[in-house]
Amino acid sequence: MTAQVTSGPAAPREDEHLLADITATIGRVVRSVTEVGAAMTALAAAARSGRRPLRRADLAALRPLVGQVLTRHRGFAAGAGVVLAPDALTDAPRCIDWWWADRGSGPGQLEVDLDPASAEFYDYTTTEWYREPARTGQPCVAGPYVDYICTHEYTFTVSVPMVDDSRFVGVAGADILAGEVERMLLPKLSLLGRAGRPAVLVSGNGRVIASSTARILPGTVLRSSGTSTAAAGRLPWMLIGGPEPAA
C-alpha cells in the first residue's frame, strides 16, 4: 500500500527543531569524512605536482584518518573510506578503500568485485552516494537503503566529493546505520505526533526515514511528498504531516 498524505510540509521551525541533534551529529561525521577527503586530495595534488603516478598503495596513508572516523563516531558510523573515480589511480581503473567498524574481530576491509566484465561487478558509480557529490560538488546524505555490500543493514551513506585541481577524483564517506538515526529522531517525532496529526520524516526522494505512526513505516515511499533539494549545511529531509487520524 502506498501511503498518501493529506497535508503539506510542516512549518520550517518544527522541522529545524526536530532535526537539530541529528543534523549536528551527521554534520560531525561529514566533517570527519571531509578530513579524509582532504588528505586524499592532498595525495592527488602532490602526485600531480611531482609528476608521479598516484597508486593504490598511496591510499595506505589515509588509513589512520579512516580509523579515526570509525573510532570518533563509534556506534554511529559503521564503515568509512574513500572511493576513487574511474582512472583516478594509475594502477587500478576502479578502487574502493573502505573499512568497517570493529565488530569484535577488529576493523575489516571491504572487498568487492570491480571488474566490469564480471557478473558480480559492483558499479559504485551508479550509487546515489557516489553520483550526487560528483554531480553537485556538495556533500550528500544518501539513503536509507539496504546495503548488502558492506553493513548488511538499512543504511545511510554520507559522502563528500574529492576534487583536485577541478578534477573530480572520487568521494570520501561513511556508512551510518538507519536504526541509529531513527533512535535519535523517534522521541521528538513522537512528541510532535502526539500534538496532533502524525509526523513523518522523509528523505529527498520521498522515502520514509522515521514516523510517529505505525501506519506509515520507515522504508515505504510517500508518493505525494514531492521532492526537496539539498541545501548546504542542511539535511535534504522533510518533515511532513501524515494522514489525519482515522475518525
Add this chain to the structure above:
Amino acid sequence: MPPPALTTVRARTLFTPLDAGGRADTVTRRLANAIRLGLLLDGERLPAESQLAGQLGVSTVTLREALATLRTMGLVETRRGRGGGSFVRAPDDADRLERPLRLLSLHGLRDIGDHRAAIASTAARLAAERALVSDITTLREHAERLRGATALTDRRRADARLHIEIAATAQSPRLTRAEMDLWSEIGDLVWLPMEGRDVTSAARDHDLLIDAIEARAPERAREIAEQHVAAETDRLLELRLSLHRR
C-alpha cells in the same frame, strides 16, 4: 617452491569476504562449490594452510576443520611428507553435475522451492510498493547483465544478484539476507548445466517482474515471482527424478 597464492578471478570468486566469525561450513561450502564449478582443478595443490586461511579470512583451526570435511567428501586429498599438501580431487563430469542434486531428496527440493517462493514473492510485492525510479534503473541493469552473461557461473551470479537487488528494493535487510543465503545454497542447482537452462525464458520472467514493480502492481509482481520460482522448482524436481530413470 611453494605453490603461488591463488590469484585474480578465481581468488575474487573464492575469497569474497565471509561474514564475521566465518564458520567452517561456510568455508567447506565455498571450496566444495569452487571444486564442483571447476574453479579449482583436479590435482591442483592448495596454498599452504596459513596462507589459504589468511585469504579466506578465517583461522587455521577453522580451515583445518573445513579441509577435514572436504576429505570425507572426497573432494580434497592430503599427502604427507616432501611434496605433500592438500590437493583438489575434482569429481568426474557426470558426478560433478549430478552430485549436488543427488544429495537432495525430493522433499528437500520441494522445501527449498517453498522457501524461495515465500521470500521471492514477498520481496517482489514489497519492491512494487516501495521502489523509486532509480531502483527500477538498477534492476533493469542487472536483468541486462544476466542476458549478456554466457558462462554458467556468470549467469548464476547475475541471476542471484538480480533477486538480491529486488529484495533490497523491498527495503528489507532480512529478505535480502534470506535471498543471499538461498542463492549461495541453491545457485548452482538453478543453473545446473545438465539441461541447458533457457536464459531467454528466465530473462522474460525477469522483465515481466520488473515491469510489474515499475507499474507499482504489487499483486502482479508477487504472482510473477511465485510462478517464476515454481517453474524453476518443477524443473529441478523433474531433473532429480530423471536421475533414476537413466
